[in-house]
Amino acid sequence: MRALGLRHYAPVFAAMKSRIDSDPEHSPDEIWALQHHPVYTQGQAGRVEHVLAPGDIPVVAADRGGQVTYHGPGQLVFYPLIQLRRRGLDVRQLVSALEVSVIAWLAELGIAAATKPRAPGVYVDDAKIASLGLRIRRGRSYHGLAVNVAMDLAPFARINPCGYAGLRMTQVADLLPAAQIPGLEVAQRSLLDQLARRLGYTGWDYLGDEGIASDGIDTVAAASEGASDER
Numbered sequence: 001m002r003a004l005g006l007r008h009y010a011p012v013f014a015a016m017k018s019r020i021d022s023d024p025e026h027s028p029d030e031i032w033a034l035q036h037h038p039v040y041t042q043g044q045a046g047r048v049e050h051v052l053a054p055g056d057i058p059v060v061a062a063d064r065g066g067q068v069t070y071h072g073p074g075q076l077v078f079y080p081l082i083q084l085r086r087r088g089l090d091v092r093q094l095v096s097a098l099e100v101s102v103i104a105w106l107a108e109l110g111i112a113a114a115t116k117p118r119a120p121g122v123y124v125d126d127a128k129i130a131s132l133g134l135r136i137r138r139g140r141s142y143h144g145l146a147v148n149v150a151m152d153l154a155p156f157a158r159i160n161p162c163g164y165a166g167l168r169m170t171q172v173a174d175l176l177p178a179a180q181i182p183g184l185e186v187a188q189r190s191l192l193d194q195l196a197r198r199l200g201y202t203g204w205d206y207l208g209d210e211g212i213a214s215d216g217i218d219t220v221a222a223a224s225e226g227a228s229d230e231r
Contacts (some may be wrong), residue, residue: 001192001204004034009060016142019081032079033188036071043067043133050160057155064133064143067163074151076188079144087200098145101194102130111175127170149187
């Protein structure tokens, strides 16, 4: 696992693709955990009409699935760089593991959440709290999961989130009393524990950010898989 702190999107996107292209059969699985500076990312099939009024927030084309979404500080992002065959997973199972991890973590906080048919992500009632967008290349996954914890949700109103006009977005900070809202570092570690369990890892350790492009942002503690391949 690698916890990379607050990062601009483009260097992280480039670093993910570089990792996927370098010896995908033998390089270790990793999950990158971070936050992004404000950015809209548009999936491969993204339609320009879903980007309503981006203003000064950059719009970056990504090679993941899905339409447009927003990333910003206070949203926790997790990028699983996983060799699916090694983990005994197919794409649907990976998506399910990511969704169930978020639902289980929210349940620990006392928030009831669920998935929706044909609409990847996690919802509290009809409001979306976590978004998913993946790409599988050379047998490995990248891109991933974004969980709204304590962020400015206003930029979502300047797009049709995930291609749905009028889709309501929510976050943990709007669903709990102030005293019960977890700090971002605590939330990140708890979500990593949930992800590790559901992806079949027996444990994990933080590593540094060697080989990941620097964009001038200081890193926090960082991470890499410290786990068995047994499921």
